[in-house]
Amino acid sequence: MDIEALSLSGVMRLKPARHGDARGWFSETWSARSLESAGITTTFVQDNVSYSAAVGTVRGLHYQAPPSAQAKLVMVLNGAIRDAVVDVRVGSPTYGRWLAVDLTAEGGEQLLVPEGYLHGFVTTQPDTRVLYKVSAPYDPAADGAVRWDDPDLGIDWGIDPATAVVSAKDAAAPAFRDWTSPFKIRAWSDA
Structure with missing residues (x-):
């Protein structure tokens, strides 16, 4: 498995090897042993799958507040997405960066999103299925969101925001400037 550290602390792109023959291919998409050898010790406790029919479907920017914070390992089973993360660890030198x-x-890439980040994605192909492992069970009391198209964040989603398919919950999420992050840098092992 190829593992690439990205520009925000703890966020990594993983590329599992594919072994092909006349039948197609096989890939080991998750292995505790392989990740531990790369220093990734996150324990995942639940798998989730989302299906989005239309191109331009946005899900996010979501988080689970401590003590129910979730790390995620995201991969696409069918279709394609642009996955976005925002560092919201108060005290981080990259706070507010995305x-x-x-x-x-087709590519089989995965994104590791640590605790302390907002997470969301937009579909770039129809009939997209996304699988994501999480490190803590869903807790309705810890559920939160920040507006996906917040102008202060300025995330490039690669779509016209006027054409986005968005849930009522995500459309009503607060602006970044009106939101208080529950994540503190001293609570996490990295900076």
Whole structure:
């Protein structure tokens, strides 16, 4: 598995090897042993799958507040997405900065999103299925969101915001400037 550290602390792109023959291919998409050898010790406790029919479907920017904070390992089973993360760890030198990574079923890439980040994605192909492992069970009391198209964040989603397919919850999420992060840098092991 190729593992690449990205520009925000702890965020990594993973590229599992694919072994092909006349039948197609096989890939080990997650291995505790392989990740531990790369210093990734996150324990995942739940798998989630989302399906989005239309191109331009936005899900995010979501988080689970401590003590129910979640790290995520995101991969696309069918279709493609632009995955976006925002560092919201108060005290981090990259607080408020974002990055976006394109993930495709065809390419098999994955994105590791640590606790302390907002997370969301937009579909770039129809009939997209996304699988993501999480490190803590969903807790409705810890559920939160920040507006996906917040002008202060300025995330490049690669779509016209006027054409986005968005849930009522995500459309009503607060602006970044009106939101208080529950994540503190001293609570995490990295800076």
